[in-house]
Amino acid sequence: MVFGAIEAGGTKFVAAIGDETGKIIKRATYKTTEPSETMHEVIGFFKPYADELEAIGIGSFGPIDIRKDSPTYGYITSTPKLAWRNYDIVGAMKEAFDVPIGFTTDVNAAALGEVTLGAAKGLDSCIYVTIGTGIGGGAVCGGKILENFSHPEMGHILVRRNKHDRFTGNCPYHDDCLEGLAAGGAIEKRWGKKGVELADSEEVWNLEAHYLAQAIMNYSLILAPERIVLGGGVMKQRQLFPLIRQKLKGIMNGYVQLPNLEEYIVPPALEDNAGITGCVILAVQTLAENQK
Incomplete structure (x- = not known):
């Protein structure tokens, strides 16, 4: 019994074969x-x-259409990657393989991977946020991927600009959204260097933590997940974790009693395999749903 998995990213696609355990x-x-x-x-x-x-x-990668009653279900929709705009990725796979196909965002898949086999294993809920070239977030609530009229777009929530930050933002849609101010592309544009070249700069990572802590406060107050997993290239700067926890505690100001922050805000246990592992698990779950 084997299952197919596709992690479709903006720069690379990962294709995999896995078993019913997610391996x-x-x-x-x-x-x-x-x-x-x-x-x-x-x-x-x-x-x-x-x-x-x-x-x-x-x-x-998204945005994608996850509404099963929609004529464009299974499409990558209004992506900035013009060649892929309005592309029927599920249809292309259905044409080649007559098997059930599960479809969600790459970050929802990563959240599913981490809650099943990774840093949130044994819990019913988690949020996975990737902070890389862009920012995206997915969630599992009550053991199920969070999707309603659409999927979460956690990278585009609005955050309060730091009073010393004169950077105009790097998102073509919103000046003050999280992605525009805190993604890897924003770091490079603001400081003139990639994040990996700025590893020793306290100013850079204090500002980054300022924005990420605000986002995590919003996610925590709205969804109250049991764990928040932060992945992506920017979060390879592990000095960010204690800074984010410290700033989150400050801005939360005791309003809500959060779990132990050392256990609440963590890196992915599956590292760069969170997404593709989640895609295998999604395939397993899709088969089970189709057999009901």
Whole structure:
């Protein structure tokens, strides 16, 4: 019994075969270029397993249409990556493989991976936020991926600008959203260097923690997750974790009793495998739902 998984990212696609426990058996990585080129390679990866595949889980960059009654269900919709705008990724896989397909965002898949096998294992809820070139967040609540009319877009919540921050923001839609002020692209544009080159700058990471702590306060007050997992390239700067915890405690000001912050705000236990592991688990869950 094998399951297919696709983590569709803005710069690369990860395709994998896994088992019913979420274990990755085989994987491959392909550059995100044109849909015809990238999907040809992804479909080719799964072809040798066509007779064994039980289901496929896809976690994609967004925005995506997750409404099953929508004519554009399974599409990547208004993405800035023009070649992929309004692309039917689920339809492309359905055409190649007649198996159930689960579809969600890449960050929702990562949240599912972490709550099942990672840093939130044994809990019913968690939020996974990736802080990289952009910022995105996914959530599992009551053991289920959080989706309603759409999926969460946690990177675009508004935050209060630091009074000393004169940076105009790096989001084409919102000047003062979290992604525009705190994503890796914003760090590079504000300071003129990539985050990895600024590792020893207290000013850089204090400002970064200022914005991320606000976001976590909002997520905590609205969703009250049992754990918040922070991943992505920016969070490889592990000095951010104590700074975020400290600033969160300050701005929360005792209003809500949060869990122990050392256990509440943590890095991903699955590291860079959170998303693809979550996609395997999504495939397993999709098969189970289809068999009911």
